[in-house]
Amino acid sequence: MDNPVIDADTASSWHAVSACEDLIRSGKVDTRLLGQQICVEHVKDQRFRASTKAVGGSAGHGQGRDLPLLSRYGFIWVCMGAPAADLFELKEYALPGRRNVNAGTFGVRVSAARAVENFLDMGHFAFVHPGYLGDEPFTEIVEYNVEVTGDQREILATECKSFRSRRSDADTAGSNIVYTYRVMSPFCSLLTMPSQVDPSQSDVVAIFAQPMEQESCRVHMLLSVVDNLNNDGSIRRFQQTIFGQDKPILENQVPRRLPLDPRSETPIRADKSGIVYRRWLQQKGVTFGVIPAGS
Template identity: 25%
Template sequence: MSLTSSKRDQAEEAMRRSWFPVARLVDLDKPVAATLLGVKLVVYRDGSGQVVVQSRRCPHRGGDLSIGEVHPASIACPYHGWEFASSDGACSRVPSLADQSRIPPKARIRTYPAVSRFGHVWTVLEEPVGPMYDPEEWQDADLVWLAADPIDSPVGVGVTIENFRDVAHFPFVHKVSMGPTPEVVEALDVKRDGVDVWMYRPLNAGTGEWANDGDCMMKYHCIAPGLASITYEYQKYGVRVVAGFPSPVSYEHVKIFWGVANAADYSGASLAENLRVEEMVYLEDVPIVENLDPREIPWDAEVEEFSVPADMFTLNYRRCFLELMRRTRESVDAG
């Protein structure tokens, strides 16, 4: 990657080497179509239960494998029935051939890594620059996840993460879900390490949907480029989580995969109820965020922006993303 390439190009390259969700696990009773940074994918569970992410286009005549048939160890194109192995994408059967040894030797579809985590299937388009997300605060929490309906949003990953983690918009956008909240933002307790940024903030239950839950400590955590979470620690109930994983359909268009989780011993509201309340928050954001200009963080300073102390968390997220770009550049240059 050239040192003179634009920051936008560097951001996109970093995302090609980062993990993103492409489907919910609960939807894999049949193949699922996905698009990640313009790359068309099919996600499915083969007959052995293995979760698979592969190219969606059949290399014979362009059939769409996401409407194909899953076999014990392959997926078949709906157009001519060509089968491709779930293990490595090699063509394993051509029904029109009497002699299967004559299968074109180069006929195959690309197979991508597939990781099942947080109720979703994750993949990466190129050699990853970092490991799959595994936030330390969740590792011993024995979390039970519920994946929400994804939300389509015509903005980029960075803008989406910043919205999820911005606290100054609460009094203006979340009047229903949160009730009246102070407009003045206190000094934020933020720390950053590499591509991770954390913020610790007490929640006053207020008069919104959370009023009956009582106060708690919110532990915000973002990992560049695409994980944003809040881990709620209630004295009354225990630990619950909401997390967003915006996945870039293209550079300025995301599909927001997200979900909620309760610790196994959480004694508060059910997963379904927590999802209902958190979805209210998400849907309040949508009409505001989809009209932002520009539609992604202006990495190349193409527009002028001004910041104040209330932006401390999102500014540190940008530093995380820049660090990810640096690591990606070094990885690519090292070859």
């Protein structure tokens, strides 16, 4: 497709494009980012390189433009322009006694913003993920707090209470969970919840949505957990089951881009984070993968 006009915020942001372990195993990943073909290569040890595809050529091997690159939190991050800031902080990742698991990468035929909005929506837990994230009749979402941080860089939702049927494959009893949601950049979000093993610590589930095209993305998933009950394979399978339930729901949404017009917002309690998220994208001037208000 023709390269779209990319808004300044999206062009200057960091985007996850591959898990480090996947790139080291394959040596090279050809993928798309913001409507452009890019190549990410494992050079040596923990050294990596990213470049655009040259006109009439192939990505990599010096034929395109070198791109800013970071290796952090087990993923490769690329910026298509000049980075406006360093990557967000994820303090839990470096804490001792923690399992950091790459839960997989999933192609989805919706925009990255659509994927993030779905991640923020607690209202679908009981209906889309019965026996996992919720169950009927536990469908009520009680009032919770959502705010944009003072520097306007992030969104934070706290006191997000929901009944959860299972925490993992090893869990057999449901419980009420208090989640905290954080949107670190337009296409990256995470939730935290008290660890099942040590409630004084938090488990983290993060999604890093790679905006490939205006209406397609890849969702990279990271879990950072305190867990001596499940092996990495079990942790990964559980999360992949959850996303497998989400994917057909996401891909049936119309339009595939996220509308930002206030008239498209549904003023219900469960959608409170989504409403703040859409307004925040509009204020930041994000246009990639969304339908701006007034369009």
